[in-house]
Amino acid sequence: MSALNIKKGSSSHSAYDLRDPHSEIAETHTLAVLVENEPGVLARVIGLFSGRGYNIDSLTVAEVDHTGHRSRITVVTRGTPSVIEQIKAQLGRLVPVYEVHDLTVEGPSVERELALFKVAGTGEKRIEALRLAEIFRANVVDSTLQSFVFEMTGTPAKIDAFAELMRPLGLADVARTGVAALARGV
Amino acid sequence: MSRQMTGARMVVQALKDQGVDVVFGYPGGAVLPIYDEIFQQNDIRHILVRHEQGAVHMAEGYARSTGKPGVALVTSGPGATNAVTGLTDALMDSIPIVVLTGQVPTFMIGTDGFQEADTVGITRPCTKHNWLVKDTETLAQTLHQAFHVATKGRPGPVLIDIPKDVQFATGTYQGPREAKQSRYQPKVKGDIDAITKLVEMMEKAERPVFYTGGGVINSGPAASQLLRELADATGIPVTSTLMGLGAYPASGKNWIGMLGMHGLYEANLAMHGCDLMINLGARFDDRITGRLADFSPRSKKAHVDIDPSSINKVIHVDVPIVGDVGHVLEDLLKVWKARGRKVNKEGLAKWWGLIDQWKAKNCLSYKPSQKTIKPQYALERLEALTRGRDRYITTEVGQHQMWAAQFLHFDAPNRWMTSGGLGTMGYGLPASIGVQIAHPDALVINVAGEASWLMNMQEMGTAMQFRAPVKQFILNNERLGMVRQWQQLLHGERYSSSWSESLPDFVKLAEAFGAKGAKVENPKDMDDAIMAMIEYDGPYILDVMVEKHENCFPMIPSGKPHNEMLLGDASTEGAIQSGGAVLV
Numbered sequence: 001m002s003a004l005n006i007k008k009g010s011s012s013h014s015a016y017d018l019r020d021p022h023s024e025i026a027e028t029h030t031l032a033v034l035v036e037n038e039p040g041v042l043a044r045v046i047g048l049f050s051g052r053g054y055n056i057d058s059l060t061v062a063e064v065d066h067t068g069h070r071s072r073i074t075v076v077t078r079g080t081p082s083v084i085e086q087i088k089a090q091l092g093r094l095v096p097v098y099e100v101h102d103l104t105v106e107g108p109s110v111e112r113e114l115a116l117f118k119v120a121g122t123g124e125k126r127i128e129a130l131r132l133a134e135i136f137r138a139n140v141v142d143s144t145l146q147s148f149v150f151e152m153t154g155t156p157a158k159i160d161a162f163a164e165l166m167r168p169l170g171l172a173d174v175a176r177t178g179v180a181a182l183a184r185g186v
Numbered sequence: 187m188s189r190q191m192t193g194a195r196m197v198v199q200a201l202k203d204q205g206v207d208v209v210f211g212y213p214g215g216a217v218l219p220i221y222d223e224i225f226q227q228n229d230i231r232h233i234l235v236r237h238e239q240g241a242v243h244m245a246e247g248y249a250r251s252t253g254k255p256g257v258a259l260v261t262s263g264p265g266a267t268n269a270v271t272g273l274t275d276a277l278m279d280s281i282p283i284v285v286l287t288g289q290v291p292t293f294m295i296g297t298d299g300f301q302e303a304d305t306v307g308i309t310r311p312c313t314k315h316n317w318l319v320k321d322t323e324t325l326a327q328t329l330h331q332a333f334h335v336a337t338k339g340r341p342g343p344v345l346i347d348i349p350k351d352v353q354f355a356t357g358t359y360q361g362p363r364e365a366k367q368s369r370y371q372p373k374v375k376g377d378i379d380a381i382t383k384l385v386e387m388m389e390k391a392e393r394p395v396f397y398t399g400g401g402v403i404n405s406g407p408a409a410s411q412l413l414r415e416l417a418d419a420t421g422i423p424v425t426s427t428l429m430g431l432g433a434y435p436a437s438g439k440n441w442i443g444m445l446g447m448h449g450l451y452e453a454n455l456a457m458h459g460c461d462l463m464i465n466l467g468a469r470f471d472d473r474i475t476g477r478l479a480d481f482s483p484r485s486k487k488a489h490v491d492i493d494p495s496s497i498n499k500v501i502h503v504d505v506p507i508v509g510d511v512g513h514v515l516e517d518l519l520k521v522w523k524a525r526g527r528k529v530n531k532e533g534l535a536k537w538w539g540l541i542d543q544w545k546a547k548n549c550l551s552y553k554p555s556q557k558t559i560k561p562q563y564a565l566e567r568l569e570a571l572t573r574g575r576d577r578y579i580t581t582e583v584g585q586h587q588m589w590a591a592q593f594l595h596f597d598a599p600n601r602w603m604t605s606g607g608l609g610t611m612g613y614g615l616p617a618s619i620g621v622q623i624a625h626p627d628a629l630v631i632n633v634a635g636e637a638s639w640l641m642n643m644q645e646m647g648t649a650m651q652f653r654a655p656v657k658q659f660i661l662n663n664e665r666l667g668m669v670r671q672w673q674q675l676l677h678g679e680r681y682s683s684s685w686s687e688s689l690p691d692f693v694k695l696a697e698a699f700g701a702k703g704a705k706v707e708n709p710k711d712m713d714d715a716i717m718a719m720i721e722y723d724g725p726y727i728l729d730v731m732v733e734k735h736e737n738c739f740p741m742i743p744s745g746k747p748h749n750e751m752l753l754g755d756a757s758t759e760g761a762i763q764s765g766g767a768v769l770v
Contacts (some may be wrong), residue, residue, distance in 0.1 A: 022502065036369075039318065044310060051311050082498060089495035095315040095335055095370050 026078050028057065029104040030111060030181045031088065033073040036096040037063050044094055045073055054079060054087050058113075058156070058178035070098065076179050103181050111181040115159045120147040121170030129169045136162050147172070193322040194219035194353040197286065200329035202229050203361050206257050208248065208623055209233070210241040214261025215301060216288025219353035233623060233652055236644035238265050240616035242272020242343075243642070245283045247620025250603045251578055253406060255282040255336050256620065262288045263301030266347070267308065271610060273343045274312040278607025279429060280404055282341035284332050285313075291351035292320050305347045314342030320349065322357030330365040339372030340493040341404050372492060376509030376517060384464065384488045384505050385521045391462035392533030393485075393540075394422045397445065397474075400429030400606070401467015401491060401511045403599040409512035410599045413466065414438065416519050420529050423541060425453040427468050429606045432596035442541060446474045447742050448588040451549035451751060452541050454740070457482050458748035459540070465489040467511040470501040471607070480747030490514045549740050549753055550592055559709050561586065561661045561732040565593035565633070567712045568659060572720065576628045577601065578621045582614040582638030585667035585738045590633040612641030615658065619645055622654040629657070629720060636662040636729075637686050646699040649725040657719050658727040663734045664689060671737045676744075692729035701725040744769030 035041045042061055049056050057076040064072045077087060084102070091100045103109040117138070119129045126148075133140065133150050136158070142149035147170075152162060156179060163174055191199065197220050201209065208231045213221045224232050235241040238260045245256030260269050266287040276283050290299040306318045315335050319325050328346055336344045388394060396417060402409045410433045417424045417440045424434040425445040434441055443450030445457055457463065463485045468474070470489075475481045481501060488505035489497055497506040507514055522528075552562045579594055580603040581587040587604055596602050603621060605613040618632035632639075639660055649656050669684040696703025702722050706715035706729070719728045741752045 040306060040310065043307070047311055082502070086495065086499055089497070089499075093340075093493060093495050098369075 023081050026080055027084065027104070028076060028078050029084050029102055030109065030179060031075050031077065031091070032099075032101040032103055032181060033075065033091055033097060034099040034101075035071050035073060035094075036098065037069045037071040038096050041071065041096045042073065044096070045075070045091065048090055048094065049075075049077070049087075052090065054083065060178040060180050074179055074181050101183070103183055106183060108184040109181050110184060111155055111179050112153055113156050113159055113177055113179050114151070114153050115163075115174060115176045116141070117150045117152070117163065117166055117171060118147060118173040119150065119166050119170050120172045122146060125169045129166060132162070132165050132169075138162065189359045190356055191359050192219065192223075192354060192356050193319075193325050193348065194223045196322070196326050196357065196359050197329065197348070197353070198223045198227060198230065199359055200326055200362075201257060204330070204333045205254070206230060209257045209259050210235055210244040210248070210620065211259030212238050212241060212261065212265060214265050214288060216262035216290060216350050217259060217265075217286075217348075217353075218288075219350065220259065220286070220288070220348075232259075233619075233648065235616070236647045237642065238268035239271050239612065240619075240642055240645040240648065242269045242276070242283065242285060243610075243613050243616035244620030244623070244645075244648075245285070246272065246276050246279075246281045246613075247580060247603050247617030248624045249276075249281050249283055249620075250617075251600050251621040252624045253600060255284055255333060257284045257286070259286045260288070261301065262290055262305065263303045265301075266303055266305040269345075270309060270312055271608075273309055273345065275605055275608040275610045275613065276343035277312050277314065279605065280341050280400060281343065282336040283343045284336050285343060285345045287345060287347045288353070289318065289347045289349040292349045293351070295349065305345070309345050312343070313345045314340075316345040316347065318347040318349075319352055322352050322355040325352060325357060326359045327365050330360075330362045331368055331370075333362075334368045335370055338370060340401075373508060374492070374510035374513045376490065376507040376514035378517060378521075380505055380507045381514060381517050382521050384507065385518060385525060387462050387486060387488070387505070388420065388422070388464070388522065389525070389528040390530055392530055393456075393460045393537045394420075394462040394464065394534075395442075395456045395460040396422055396424040396434075396464050396466060397426075397457065397468055398424060398430045398433050398466045399427040399468025402430055402433035403467075405467065405510050405512040407599060409467075409510075409515060410434070412512060412515035412519060416515060416522070419519075419527065420522070421534050421538075422464075422529075423456055423538070425449070425456060427471065427474055427606070428591055428604060430468065431591060431602045432599045435597035436595035437597050442545070444591050446471075447476070448592065448738055448740060449742075450592070451547050451740055451753065452544035454742065454748040454751055455544050456541055460485045463487045465491075465503070466515070467491060469496045470499070472500075475501065476742045477745055477747045480749075482748070547753070552736075555733065556709060558733045559706065559712060559730060561589050561663070561730075561736055562593055563709060564659075564661060564712060564730050564732060565589050568631070568633075568716055569594050571713060571716045572629060572631070575720075576625075578603070578618075578625060578628050578630045580604065580614045580617040580621060580630070580632045582632070582634040582641075583609045583611045584635045584638055584669075585663075585671065585736075586633055586635045586638075586661040588668075588738045589661070594633070611638035613638075615639060615642050615656070616645045616648075618656040618658075619649050619652075619654045622649075622656050623652065630655075631657040631659050634658055634660045635667060636660050636664065636689060636692070637666045640690075643695070646696070646701060646725060646727075650700050653724070655722070655724050655726070658725070659719070660692060660727060660729050661732050662689075662692070662729050663732050663736070665734055667736075668738070670735070674737070692727050696725075696727040699725070701727060703727040703729065705729040705731065707731040
């Protein structure tokens, strides 16, 4: 580790791309893929990942520009720097793909995910779950006498942390949307 | 002019407007409206194949030999699934073809209808792009877009799936000029700074080599011309992949032969020993590189490719240039001339001295025989007797293919059609027909092995029906020769299922189709047999009975670097470690 404690693979602290292209260390990258919203475009992107043996940690997709027929696919993937470069090049050559952005190296970005947690229980556990939800700024969107459904938005790490805390308190079900991300600034 | 017409008529109109003169196809229920339109016009010729795979390989042969996109038309379900091998072949070798498939009517899609298949789903990974057209109003636009995508950038196969009701319905036709401009516009000009950097490296290099590939041929005749000019002016040696043969002439003074697994000794050692490798339109395929860790260890590498995903995919390069080979070569020449046409003369003279020593090894030499026809001898004679003619060669896949690449010489691009990336046995016969349809007066020869040839032999019927006088030059060793060679070298000489039993009598087979056939067994009859084949005015099968256990050398075994090449049977013992057997 360097004195500055800059994580290997990170370039957000430097004007230069600090990544070693020959590194064998797998990195996690968040890619934003802007595509023409035509039938089968998601299958093309997913098929590319499975066909070439790339990983998908998370994937979200929705139309973002109705008149322009554009959708935005946010995909979180893992691989060595050369694999990540290859993934971007492969995505870029798909005919309906307009742009590919690597939010992990192109500068600072915000990442958010939405999650719903169903926590079942009574008594002390129920009260503790509600208290923790408040600390995490989760909202109650459904409640019965035996259960809550919490809604929470945050980074994947925050959602992981909340899920860990809920587990002993009666976590019954989790639904997560996957990461949506945008570059900071203009 | 926008006009109202049925979808089926639009298909034919769009093909005409795209300059298509021939379609290879096979009718079926879901394409009947299009066949009805084809029947009622005379501008587009339809070649009825005997199997849809044949149609796609014919379209490939047509495309590779003309530089124009090839077109195939097949029905839904089995028609489409039979086209899959050809589509994959065209994708691997970057061949522009447009495949039109019929589909069940839109209202039946998803009901498991008769001859329904998820064609766009099945062909998504084996096309450059594909479309399912659900509305006749968008059909014309899609057809023009398909030709654009197939031919622009790195060429490749595209497919349009057209449901039967879309063919019957009426819509507005737009010509190619009225159609919406495609957003797909790949970059063709290379970065001039990178090109200048490469020129600087070329000026200083002591041991440079041009490593050229199919991209030079795909770029068009101008690229081949520029390559010749650049190589001849600089004196830099040129080697080529299997796909690039003919881009630089085999008779050219800088030619050092094909490289790769069965490439020439001098070409592979030049790749291993060079200090500057200039990759023009090739993709560092595993048949070329051998063991990656030891691939050309002391060289700086430049890579010109129109496909950004080819750059740094397997080999990290020092100077990447994304662009069309022709455009980049033009700029490269311009910059090199403007900077005073410098080369490292002293270095190059020493380099050529070394290459000439390697050439003296005469790596293609083989043990001649008075009794049996050696496959190499058959090809040497074929080369000698067809040289100077208007000749096109196709091949099947296997030993004969590698021998053909070694022993036949190509002085012009688009004269050599072979399945390189996918290695499709059964490619050569239909491809030869596609070539012959495009060049009716040329001499078209398919160099084949008997096993590969049988895979699409039904297309002899197509050759007969359309009077395509293709010559089938079958090197018959009654073995799956390349499989047998690998079993000998890598699997303890256990010849599992690698011999051809119950082979047909190829002469009678030719006659059964109405063609002519002959068999040759004695080396002294070889020349007469070849001449009889060339002079016959019609499809012809020459069954050349060759040495059964001849191995193809040189050979870089899987998992070995370029400088550990096997040159002949004597060098094979213990040369291949068990680790190599897991590689293909």
